[in-house]
Amino acid sequence: MSNFKSQFLNIMVERGFYNQCTNENGFDAYLYECEKSGKPAVGYLGSDPTGDSLHVGHIVPLMMMRWFQKCGHKPLTLVGGATARIGDPSGKDKLRPFLSDETLAENIKGLKKSFSKFLKFGDGKNDAVMVDNWDWFKDINYLAFLRDIGTYYSVNRMLTMDSVKSRLDREQPMSFLEFNYMLLQGYDFCELFQKYGCRAQIAGSDQWGNITSGTELGRRKYDVELFGFTSPIITDASGKKMGKSEGNAVWINDEKLSSYDYYQYFRNIGDTEVGKCLRIYTDLPIDEIERLESLKDQEINEAKKILAFEATKICRGEAEAKAAQETAVKTFEQGIAGGELPSIELNSVNGLGVLDAFLQIGFVQSKGEARRLIKQGGLKLNDSTITDENYILSALDIKDGQIKLSQGKKKHGLIKVA
Numbered sequence: 001m002s003n004f005k006s007q008f009l010n011i012m013v014e015r016g017f018y019n020q021c022t023n024e025n026g027f028d029a030y031l032y033e034c035e036k037s038g039k040p041a042v043g044y045l046g047s048d049p050t051g052d053s054l055h056v057g058h059i060v061p062l063m064m065m066r067w068f069q070k071c072g073h074k075p076l077t078l079v080g081g082a083t084a085r086i087g088d089p090s091g092k093d094k095l096r097p098f099l100s101d102e103t104l105a106e107n108i109k110g111l112k113k114s115f116s117k118f119l120k121f122g123d124g125k126n127d128a129v130m131v132d133n134w135d136w137f138k139d140i141n142y143l144a145f146l147r148d149i150g151t152y153y154s155v156n157r158m159l160t161m162d163s164v165k166s167r168l169d170r171e172q173p174m175s176f177l178e179f180n181y182m183l184l185q186g187y188d189f190c191e192l193f194q195k196y197g198c199r200a201q202i203a204g205s206d207q208w209g210n211i212t213s214g215t216e217l218g219r220r221k222y223d224v225e226l227f228g229f230t231s232p233i234i235t236d237a238s239g240k241k242m243g244k245s246e247g248n249a250v251w252i253n254d255e256k257l258s259s260y261d262y263y264q265y266f267r268n269i270g271d272t273e274v275g276k277c278l279r280i281y282t283d284l285p286i287d288e289i290e291r292l293e294s295l296k297d298q299e300i301n302e303a304k305k306i307l308a309f310e311a312t313k314i315c316r317g318e319a320e321a322k323a324a325q326e327t328a329v330k331t332f333e334q335g336i337a338g339g340e341l342p343s344i345e346l347n348s349v350n351g352l353g354v355l356d357a358f359l360q361i362g363f364v365q366s367k368g369e370a371r372r373l374i375k376q377g378g379l380k381l382n383d384s385t386i387t388d389e390n391y392i393l394s395a396l397d398i399k400d401g402q403i404k405l406s407q408g409k410k411k412h413g414l415i416k417v418a
Contacts, residue, residue, distance in 0.1 A: 004028045004032075005028055005029070005031075005032040006027075006028050006031035006032040006035055006071075007031075007035055007071045008031050008035075008041075008067065008068055008071040008073065009024075009027070009028050009031060011067050011071070012064065012067070012229075014279075014286055015067075015279040015280060015286070016232075016276060016279050016280060017060070017063070017064050017067075017231045017232075017280065018229075018231070019205045019230045019231050019232040020205060020208060020228075020229075020230045021227065021228065021229050021230075022211070022212065022215050022226075022227050022228040022229075023225065023227060026225060026227065027200065027227040027229060030199060030200075030227065031071075031073070034072075034073065035071065035072060035073075038072070040072055040073045040074040040125060040126040041068075041073040041074070041199065041200065042073070042074045042076065042192075042196050042197050042198040042199060042200070043065070043068055043073060043074075043075060043076070043198060043199070043200035043201065043202050043229075044075070044076035044077070044078050044189075044192050044198050044200070044201055044202070045061050045062065045064075045065050045075065045076070045077055045078070045201075045202050045203060046077075046078040046079075046080060046083075046133075046185070046188065046201070046203065047077070047078070047079060047080065047111055048079070048080035048083050048084040049079050049080065049081065049084050049099075049104055049107035049108045049110075049111050050084055050099070050107065051107060051110070052106055052107045052109070052110030052111075052253070052256075053110045053111070053113070053114055053251045053252055053253035053255075053256045054111060054114035054115075054251075054252045054253075055249040055250055055251050055252060056242060056249070056250040056252070056265065057241065057242065057249070058114075058252070059118075059252070059280075059281060059315075060204060060231045060232075060234055060280060061202055061203050061204055061231055062114075062115070062118045062119075063118065063280060063281065064202050064229075064231055065077075065118070065119060065128075065202060066118045066119060066283075066314075068202065069119055069120065069126055069128065072126055073126055074125070074126045074127070074128070074129070074196075075119055075126075075128040075129075076128070076129050076130075076131055076192060076196060076198055077111075077112075077115045077119065077128060077129070077130045077131070078130075078131050078132070078133060078188060078192070079108050079111050079112075079130065079131070079132050079133075080132075080133050080134075080188075081104055081108060081132040081133060081134030081135075082132075082133045082134045082136075082137035082138065082184065083133060083181065083184050083185065083188070084099060084104060084107075085098070085099075085104075086177050086178060086180065086181055086184065108132065110253055112130055113253055114252045114253055115128070115130065117252060117314070117315050117316075118314065118315070129196070131192070131195075131196075133184070133188050133191070136191050137184070145187075149183060149186075149187055149217070149221075150183065152216070152217055152220045152221055153183060153186075153213075153217075158179070158182065161182065161209035161213075162206075162208070162209050163181075163182070163206075163209050163210070164179065164209075181210070182209060182210050182213040183213065185210040185211075185213060185214060186210070186213035186214040186216070186217040187214075187217065188214065189201055189211075189213075189214025189215070189217070189218065189226055190214060190217050190218050190221065190222060190226075193218060193222065193224060193226060194222075199224070199225070199226050199227055200226070200227045200228070200229060201214060201215075201226070201227070201228050201229070202229050202230075202231075203228075203229075203230055203231075204230060204231055204233060205230040205231065205232055205233055206233065207230065208228070208230055211228035211230070212228060214226060214228070215227070215228050234276070234280065236269075236270055236273055237270050237272045237273060242273075250262065250265045252315055254316060254320075258342065259312060259316040259320035259321070259323065259324045260323075260324045260327050260328070260341065260342075261342075262311075262312055262315060262316060262324070263308045263309070263311075263312045263321065263324035263325065263328065264308070264324075264328065264410065265308075266281065266304070266307050266308040266311045266312070267304050267305065267307075267308035267328060268304075268410060269304060269307065271300050274292070274293055274300060274303050274304060274307060275289060275290075275292070275293030277307055277311075278292060278293065278303070278306075278307050278310075281307070281310075281311040281314075282307065282310035282311055282314070283310070283314065284306075284310055292306060292307075305325070305328075308324075308325070308328075309321050309322075309324075309325050312324055312325075327341060331412055341412050341413050341414050342361060342362065342412075342413040342414070343361075343402075343413060343414040343415070343416050344360055344361050344413075344414075344415055344416070345415075345416045345417075346415060346416070346417055347417070348417065349393040349394065349395070349397065349398065349403065349415060349417055350393075350394060350395065351392060352392065352393045353390070353391070353392055353393075354370075354374075354379075354381065354386055354388075354389065354390075354391040354392070354393065355367040355370045355371065355389060357393060357403075357405060357415060358370045358373075358379060358405060358407070361405055361413045361415070362413075363379075363405065363407045363411060363413065364407075370389070371389050373407065374386050374387070374388075374389050378407060378408055379405075379406070379407055380404075380405070380406040380407075381393075381397065381403065381404070381405060381406075382397060382399060382403060382404050383404065383406065393415075398417050401416060401417055402414045402415060402416045402417065403415040403417070
């Protein structure tokens with residue numbers, strides 16, 4: 001354990017969440033006083049509704065908020081119904097596409113569902129509350145905003161922020177619209193302070209410039225110290241940002257990704273990432289994590305199974321985690337096709353070419369890709385390697401009412417025949 005007074009910051013350090021803080025001692029004192037008095041500290045996590053679900057890349061700050069709530073504090077989840085209409089330039093080379101009001105409304109519903117998997121919402125003292133910055137921005141007068149807020153910002157300082165500087169250094173154009181983003185996020189922070197007594201923003205490290213925009217505005221306009229706290233960007237052993245799987249996002253919401261595929265993402269984590277992922281993506285106690293990460297060779301697979309189960313349990317519930325676990329055991333350890341595998345249903349397979357079969361189940365994007373995989377020995381039919389790209393499926397391939405398709409060792413699916 002570190003030597004912070006507050007439970008929350010000690011947990012953050014111990015589990016690898018701590019990257020940067022605007023005032024470490026001040027934030028620690030604020031949290032400790034709240035923990036001691038039983039009056040919850042208030043902190044917020046923001047996300048623009050540019051999609052209808054969060055993904056694994058968003059889980060790190062979400063888990064920070066989960067621990068924040070476990071320590072007795074109150075999380076606010078802010079959806080940027082207003083800021084999504086501009087687009088955060090952080091890490092981007094061009095202006096984000098504009099979204100319709102209908103799309104934004106659907107995306108906001110999806111984000112509420114994502115947040116609800118990790119946080120408890122309600123009317124209790126430390127229950128999470130979801131807010132939308134469109135509620136206060138929609139009626140703001142532009143001239144009034146420039147006069148009341150713009151006077152506190154220095155363009156010289158804004159040009160030094162990473163989100164702006166890196167874009168200009170790459171000689172990528174940046175619109176005045178995007179340049180305004182940090183003013184809006186800074187205003188959000190101060191609005192949440194005034195409405196809810198919120199004094200902390202928790203986010204990934206890429207949001208540091210936007211966060212300090214808010215802490216500076218709070219100090220200069222309202223004479224209050226607001227705190228910013230960020231997590232590191234989590235990468236795998238190769239340095240690739242976690243949250244992507246074969247080019248596709250690992251979605252939190254179940255209608256976007258099956259619980260089995262979510263489970264498999266964590267089951268296939270590299271050996272060197274197991275301890276880090278157990279600390280960040282599960283609620284397991286540290287002594288149990290230390291035991292699991294000390295396992296060697298084949299035993300590390302047992303740690304990966306626990307990681308996959310615990311991570312899936314948080315996001316999809318215990319029943320879904322057990323079903324995914326059982327499917328994985330049947331598929332990989334017992335050689336049986338588990339019921340949660342991706343599948344398609346057909347009345348007949350007579351005349352269906354093997355290339356079309358893999359295309360229909362979604363394992364390949366084109367017949368050309370399927371042909372290349374066959375040449376590499378990467379596609380299987382009922383666990384037998386396919387060598388003939390012109391092979392036509394028939395009733396002889398049906399085993400117990402289904403045909404098993406496999407790509408490599410870890411990707412399996414079923415054709416279920418009526």
